[in-house]
Amino acid sequence: MIITTTDSIEGKQVTEYHGIVSAEVILGANVIKDFFASIRDVVGGRSGSYEKVLADGKEMAIEDLKERAAEMGGNAIVGVDLDYESIGEKSSMLMVVANGTAVTVK
Numbered sequence: 001m002i003i004t005t006t007d008s009i010e011g012k013q014v015t016e017y018h019g020i021v022s023a024e025v026i027l028g029a030n031v032i033k034d035f036f037a038s039i040r041d042v043v044g045g046r047s048g049s050y051e052k053v054l055a056d057g058k059e060m061a062i063e064d065l066k067e068r069a070a071e072m073g074g075n076a077i078v079g080v081d082l083d084y085e086s087i088g089e090k091s092s093m094l095m096v097v098a099n100g101t102a103v104t105v106k
Contacts, residue, residue, distance in 0.1 A: 017102075
């Protein structure tokens with residue numbers, strides 16, 4: 001399945017629009033990750049554990065998006081947008097939302 005943030009796919013013709021597809025993933029943050037991330041805040045540097053959580057959340061949301069588009073009869077998704085938000089008490093959870101338009105291309 002082709003997935004793109006653009007509204008068209010070069011070399012492909014959209015033959016049918018199936019509608020908006022959305023996927024939401026909520027991931028809990030780990031106390032140990034929080035502790036080490038707070039140390040990184042003080043000394044600087046990247047937080048590999050949080051980067052992995054973000055990457056995993058994105059992949060899960062895209063997989064869900066693909067499944068929903070296929071259920072609608074689409075073989076591609078255009079106009080994909082990813083949003084990230086921290087939610088919950090003390091922002092202890094990460095929400096990843098993916099939206100796009102399910103289409104059929106040939």
